[in-house]
Amino acid sequence: MNMNTDLSYQACIEACQACAVACAHCASSCLKEDDVKMMADCIATDLDCAELCHLAVSYMARDAAKVREVCRLCAEVCDACGAECGKHEHQHCQECAEACRRCAEACREVAA
Amino acid sequence: MNMNTDLSYQACIEACQACAVACAHCASSCLKEDDVKMMADCIATDLDCAELCHLAVSYMARDAAKVREVCRLCAEVCDACGAECGKHEHQHCQECAEACRRCAEACREVAA
Amino acid sequence: MNMNTDLSYQACIEACQACAVACAHCASSCLKEDDVKMMADCIATDLDCAELCHLAVSYMARDAAKVREVCRLCAEVCDACGAECGKHEHQHCQECAEACRRCAEACREVAA
Amino acid sequence: MNMNTDLSYQACIEACQACAVACAHCASSCLKEDDVKMMADCIATDLDCAELCHLAVSYMARDAAKVREVCRLCAEVCDACGAECGKHEHQHCQECAEACRRCAEACREVAA
Numbered sequence: 001m002n003m004n005t006d007l008s009y010q011a012c013i014e015a016c017q018a019c020a021v022a023c024a025h026c027a028s029s030c031l032k033e034d035d036v037k038m039m040a041d042c043i044a045t046d047l048d049c050a051e052l053c054h055l056a057v058s059y060m061a062r063d064a065a066k067v068r069e070v071c072r073l074c075a076e077v078c079d080a081c082g083a084e085c086g087k088h089e090h091q092h093c094q095e096c097a098e099a100c101r102r103c104a105e106a107c108r109e110v111a112a
Numbered sequence: 113m114n115m116n117t118d119l120s121y122q123a124c125i126e127a128c129q130a131c132a133v134a135c136a137h138c139a140s141s142c143l144k145e146d147d148v149k150m151m152a153d154c155i156a157t158d159l160d161c162a163e164l165c166h167l168a169v170s171y172m173a174r175d176a177a178k179v180r181e182v183c184r185l186c187a188e189v190c191d192a193c194g195a196e197c198g199k200h201e202h203q204h205c206q207e208c209a210e211a212c213r214r215c216a217e218a219c220r221e222v223a224a
Numbered sequence: 225m226n227m228n229t230d231l232s233y234q235a236c237i238e239a240c241q242a243c244a245v246a247c248a249h250c251a252s253s254c255l256k257e258d259d260v261k262m263m264a265d266c267i268a269t270d271l272d273c274a275e276l277c278h279l280a281v282s283y284m285a286r287d288a289a290k291v292r293e294v295c296r297l298c299a300e301v302c303d304a305c306g307a308e309c310g311k312h313e314h315q316h317c318q319e320c321a322e323a324c325r326r327c328a329e330a331c332r333e334v335a336a
Numbered sequence: 337m338n339m340n341t342d343l344s345y346q347a348c349i350e351a352c353q354a355c356a357v358a359c360a361h362c363a364s365s366c367l368k369e370d371d372v373k374m375m376a377d378c379i380a381t382d383l384d385c386a387e388l389c390h391l392a393v394s395y396m397a398r399d400a401a402k403v404r405e406v407c408r409l410c411a412e413v414c415d416a417c418g419a420e421c422g423k424h425e426h427q428h429c430q431e432c433a434e435a436c437r438r439c440a441e442a443c444r445e446v447a448a
Contacts, residue, residue, distance in 0.1 A: 027271075057129075057136075155379070160286070163283075248398050
């Protein structure tokens with residue numbers, strides 16, 4: 001993607017996109033695991049995180065007025081999701097936890 | 113992004129993500145142009161396209177049941193957006209037209 | 225809500241809004257049930273349906289070019305979600321099945 | 337809509353839904369006005385507000401962990417959008433300003 005968007009957002013947009021996909025993929029994969037019951041909190045937080053990451057991407061792409069506030073909140077939701085996903089051994093959970101960690105960091109830089 | 117998602121989706125997910133951002137950025141940039149009136153159709157189609165690209169990403173990331181139908185429709189909306197953006201000389205419009213063209217192609221492969 | 229939107233959309237907008245909320249609520253409630261494993265397909269289809277209903281609302285509110293195609297697809301996803309939810313006795317599933325049925329009908333009228 | 341959702345959210349869900357539709361309708365209508373240039377800020381804030389209202393609806397419907405933080409931010413964005421829309425005489429702007437005012441109030445109650 002070779003875009004003209006404000007460069008300070010580009011890294012965070014990519015981190016949020018990756019996180020949104022990792023969360024959606026993790027939620028969907030958790031639903032196919034044998035131990036779905038144990039994954040319920042993980043699925044719930046995945047949904048929260050995927051939606052907020054998407055909002056953050058939209059706000060950054062439009063350079064919206066409240067982009068910093070949205071990214072600050074996104075970082076908090078990523079923290080919560082990463083902490084929950086990090087408890088589980090499934091590969092999709094571990095990958096999601098890592099994507100959340102990176103996204104939280106990138107969002108905090110935008111929010112700062 | 114090093115994810116476990118079905119490989120056949122990965123290229124299309126990236127094309128849709130790039131297109132959604134290009135559309136949101138184009139809409140926002142059009143609103144700052146002197147000739148906003150002339151850009152009204154471009155802005156409208158950008159919004160349609162950004163939203164459908166986002167939906168397509170979500171459906172692919174979850175490998176949702178109707179993912180092919182969503183990608184087929186996304187390709188149509190990308191065609192319309194790319195045609196409209198392609199009429200304008202602004203760099204954000206030209207970049208968006210190109211992102212739409214790539215996204216339409218990638219969506220047609222998933223839909224096939 | 226006393227709005228100036230094209231009256232032919234108003235009923236469908238409300239049906240899609242109700243369906244999106246019913247689906248999100250059903251998904252969240254399913255995750256809290258003891259038999260989550262049995263609800264996995266219901267949760268997955270709830271997510272698909274909630275997202276498409278939201279897209280349909282946006283397209284109708286903007287009177288977007290592809291609004292009929294989006295509503296046609298939304299009706300299909302509502303059918304699938306209503307069929308799945310209808311299999312389960314939980315009140316949130318039964319309410320969601322009914323919201324899906326109404327939404328599918330309203331979307332078909334817009335799509336016609 | 338006769339739903340089992342936490343009653344404390346029901347009024348706010350409806351206010352956010354009405355606001356999201358009013359914003360999308362206002363943005364689309366502004367694009368068709370003769371004085372689009374003058375409406376550019378209104379369109380931009382409409383887009384921000386519609387997206388955040390939608391997120392708030394999703395979070396409330398799922399009773400998500402960060403629902404209060406999302407509603408607090410939604411109230412701020414509604415304030416900004418209502419202030420901008422309130423400057424313009426178009427009926428869609430005035431209706432949107434009113435929807436924003438109600439939504440901000442409802443969101444503040446949830447956030448409290």
